[in-house]
Amino acid sequence: xxxxxxxxxxxxDPTSDRAVFRQIADQLREAxxxxxxxxxxxxxxxAELVEHYGVSRMTVRNSFSILQGEGLVHAEHGKxxxxxxxxPVRRLASDRFARRHREQGKSAFIVEANAAGSHPQVDSLEVxxxxxxxxxxxxxxxxxxxxxxxxxxxxxxxxxxFATSYLPLDIARGTPIAEPNPGPGGIYxxxxxxGHRLDHFEEEIRARMPSPAEVKTLHLAAGVxxxxxxxxxFDTEGRAVEVCDTVMAADAYVxxxxxxxx
Amino acid sequence: xxxxxxxxxxxxDPTSDRAVFRQIADQLREAxxxxxxxxxxxxxxxAELVEHYGVSRMTVRNSFSILQGEGLVHAEHGKxxxxxxxxPVRRLASDRFARRHREQGKSAFIVEANAAGSHPQVDSLEVxxxxxxxxxxxxxxxxxxxxxxxxxxxxxxxxxxFATSYLPLDIARGTPIAEPNPGPGGIYxxxxxxGHRLDHFEEEIRARMPSPAEVKTLHLAAGVxxxxxxxxxFDTEGRAVEVCDTVMAADAYVxxxxxxxx
DNA sequence: CTCACCCACTCGTCTAGATACCTAAAGGAG
DNA sequence: CTCCTTTAGGTATCTAGACGAGTGGGTGAG
Numbered sequence: 182x183x184x185x186x187x188x189x190x191x192x193x194d195p196t197s198d199r200a201v202f203r204q205i206a207d208q209l210r211e212a213x214x215x216x217x218x219x220x221x222x223x224x225x226x227x228a229e230l231v232e233h234y235g236v237s238r239m240t241v242r243n244s245f246s247i248l249q250g251e252g253l254v255h256a257e258h259g260k261x262x263x264x265x266x267x268x269p270v271r272r273l274a275s276d277r278f279a280r281r282h283r284e285q286g287k288s289a290f291i292v293e294a295n296a297a298g299s300h301p302q303v304d305s306l307e308v309x310x311x312x313x314x315x316x317x318x319x320x321x322x323x324x325x326x327x328x329x330x331x332x333x334x335x336x337x338x339x340x341x342x343f344a345t346s347y348l349p350l351d352i353a354r355g356t357p358i359a360e361p362n363p364g365p366g367g368i369y370x371x372x373x374x375x376g377h378r379l380d381h382f383e384e385e386i387r388a389r390m391p392s393p394a395e396v397k398t399l400h401l402a403a404g405v406x407x408x409x410x411x412x413x414x415f416d417t418e419g420r421a422v423e424v425c426d427t428v429m430a431a432d433a434y435v436x437x438x439x440x441x442x443x
Numbered sequence: 444x445x446x447x448x449x450x451x452x453x454x455x456d457p458t459s460d461r462a463v464f465r466q467i468a469d470q471l472r473e474a475x476x477x478x479x480x481x482x483x484x485x486x487x488x489x490a491e492l493v494e495h496y497g498v499s500r501m502t503v504r505n506s507f508s509i510l511q512g513e514g515l516v517h518a519e520h521g522k523x524x525x526x527x528x529x530x531p532v533r534r535l536a537s538d539r540f541a542r543r544h545r546e547q548g549k550s551a552f553i554v555e556a557n558a559a560g561s562h563p564q565v566d567s568l569e570v571x572x573x574x575x576x577x578x579x580x581x582x583x584x585x586x587x588x589x590x591x592x593x594x595x596x597x598x599x600x601x602x603x604x605f606a607t608s609y610l611p612l613d614i615a616r617g618t619p620i621a622e623p624n625p626g627p628g629g630i631y632x633x634x635x636x637x638g639h640r641l642d643h644f645e646e647e648i649r650a651r652m653p654s655p656a657e658v659k660t661l662h663l664a665a666g667v668x669x670x671x672x673x674x675x676x677f678d679t680e681g682r683a684v685e686v687c688d689t690v691m692a693a694d695a696y697v698x699x700x701x702x703x704x705x
Numbered sequence: 706c707t708c709a710c711c712c713a714c715t716c717g718t719c720t721a722g723a724t725a726c727c728t729a730a731a732g733g734a735g
Numbered sequence: 736c737t738c739c740t741t742t743a744g745g746t747a748t749c750t751a752g753a754c755g756a757g758t759g760g761g762t763g764a765g
Contacts, residue, residue: 207655210655239501246508250512250652250665250666251652251653251654252651252652275700275702276702276703278702278704279703279704279705280704280705369704379704380704381701381702381703381704382701382702382704383699383700383701383702384699384700384701384702385697385698385699386648386670386697386698386699386700387693387696387697387698388650388668388669388670388693389514389668389693389694390512390513390514390666390667390668391513392513393469393472393513403512404512404652405652406650406651406652406668406693407650408648408650414704431649431650431651431668432651434649435647435648435649436647436648436649437645437646437647437648438537438645438646438648438700438702439643439644439645439646440537440538440540440643440644440645440646440700441538441541441643441644442540442541442542442631442641442642442643442644442676443541443542
C-alpha cells in the first residue's frame with residue numbers, strides 16, 4: 182500500500198487534550214472544506230489512514246463516524262468513503278399556492294421539476310378513510326374520521342418528500358378528492374369547485390433527525406435531517422378544510438417566504 | 444450487578460440479518476417510544492446491557508451511538524445514558540415583524556420570553572464594519588463593506604439562536620444602528636426613523652447538521668440539527684436594506700408562516 | 706458531626722485482532 | 736468475445752481487554 186501524499190493531511194498532536202479520533206476528523210473535515218477532496222471524491226481508505234497516523238482501525242472508523250454524523254461523507258461498502266455531493270435543491274416559494282398556479286393541468290411539482298430539467302415522479306399513492314389522530318383532529322376542528330391522501334415525490338429517482346393530506350369526510354367523501362387522481366390543479370382546485378373558496382394557508386415548520394421509517398422511505402443518508410412542515414388550508418369562512426403533513430429531505434429543499442412589514 | 448428486570452428488553456434474534464447493534468438500538472428505541480423509559484430517565488448502563496445481551500461492550504456502545512445520532516438519548520460522563528428531554532420550543536409567528544410590535548421599548552425576544560415565563564438573555568454582542576461575503580454582497584445589491592451586528596440569544600441559560608445582521612454602510616454608519624444597543628424597537632425601528640420605510644421581508648429556510656463551531660456556540664447535543672434562516676428586509680423602494688443570517692437550535696423552534704391563497 | 710478520601714460505577718478512548726461481505730478488475734474457460 | 740472465477744482491497748461487524756476520567760456515595764479520621 183502506497184503512503185498518502187505528504188502534506189495532504191497533517192500529523193497528530195500527542196500533547197493535545199483533543200481525542201485522537203477527533204483530531205483525525207478535524208483534519209479530514211478541514212481538507213474537505215479547503216477543497217482538497219472534492220464532492221464525490223474518495224477519501225483515503227481506513228487502512229491508509231491507519232498507516233498514516235499510526236493508530237488502530239477503530240480509531241479511524243470513529244473519525245469517519247463523526248463526519249458521517251455531520252453529513253459530510255458517506256461510506257459505500259466495499260468501495261470506500263466519499264465526500265457527499267450536495268444535491269440540487271428544490272426552492273419552494275411563498276406564492277406556490279397562488280390561485281394562478283392552479284389553472285394549469287399539471288401539478289405544481291411536475292411543472293416545476295420539468296422547468297428545472299429534472300425528472301419528476303409521484304408514487305406510493307394511498308387514499309383511504311381513517312381515524313384522525315389527536316393532532317389532526319384538533320387542527321381540523323374536532324373531526325373523528327378523515328380522508329387521508331398519502332404520496333411520495335421523487336426527483337430523478339431520488340425520493341425527496343413524503344406527504345399526507347387530511348380532509349374532513351363531509352367535504353371529501355364522494356368527490357374527486359377521494360379519487361387517487363383528483364384531476365388538474367390538485368385537491369385545492371377541487372375544493373374551490375366544491376364551494377370552499379380558499380382564503381389562506383398556515384404553515385408550521387420544524388427540523389429534526391428522521392425516524393428509521395423516514396430514513397427508509399426517503400432513502401436518507403446519515404447526517405441528513407428532515408424538515409417537517411404542517412400546512413393547514415382555511416376557507417373564506419375561517420374553516421380548516423385540509424391539513425397537509427409533509428416530511429422533506431432537508432438537503433433537497435430551501436423554503437422561501439414573504440412577510441409583510443405592516 | 445443485578446440483572447435487568449425481565450420483559451423490559453427482549454432477546455436478540457441470531458437468525459436475523461440485522462446487525463446485533465442495530466437490534467439492540469431498535470429495542471431501546473421501541474422501549475423509549477412506548478414510554479418504558481421516560482424523558483430524562485437513565486437507560487441501563489453499558490455493563491448491564493453487555494450482561495443482558497451477552498455481547499461485547501463496543502457493540503452496546505455502537506447501539507447507543509445510533510440513538511445519539513437520532514437525538515433520542517445523550518450520554519453523561521460518569522453518570523449514564525439518558526433519554527433526552529424535549530425542550531420547550533419557541534414559536535415564531537409570521538407577524539413577528541409587524542410594525543405594531545416595534546412600538547414597545549423592549550426587543551421582541553425579551554417580551555416574548557417574559558410572556559412565556561422564561562428567562563431571556565442576549566449576549567456575545569459584536570458590532571463592526573467588515574468586508575461583505577459574496578453571498579451577502581449579492582443580497583444587499585453589490586456592496587463591498589457592511590456593518591455586521593452579531594448576537595446570541597439564550598433562554599433560561601440555554602443558547603438557542605445565533606444571529607448576524609448585515610447592513611450597507613451608507614445606511615448604518617454613524618447612526619444608532621452602529622451602536623451596540625440600537626435602542627427601543629431594534630434596528631428595524633431605527634431604519635424607519637432614518638427614512639427607510641420597510642415594505643416586506645423575504646426569508647429563506649434551510650435545515651442541516653451544525654458545524655463544530657455551531658455545536659460549540661449553541662451547546663448543541665448530538666443529533667440536533669440547526670435551522671438556517673436568511674432574512675432580507677426590503678424598503679418601499681425595493682432596496683434590500685438589511686440581511687439577517689440566523690442559526691437556530693432546531694429542537695427549540697417552530698416557525699410559523701401565513702400564506703395568501705390568492 | 707463534619708469532611709476528606711476512597712472506591713465502585715459510569716462513560717470515553719484506544720488497541721489488536723477475527724470474520725464477513727461487497728466491489729472491481731484481472732484472468733481463465735467456454 | 737462472453738461469462739465465470741479468483742483475488743485484492745474496501746468497509747461492516749464483533750470480540751476482549753486496557754486505561755482514563757467524571758460522579759457520587761460510604762467510610763473512617765478528626
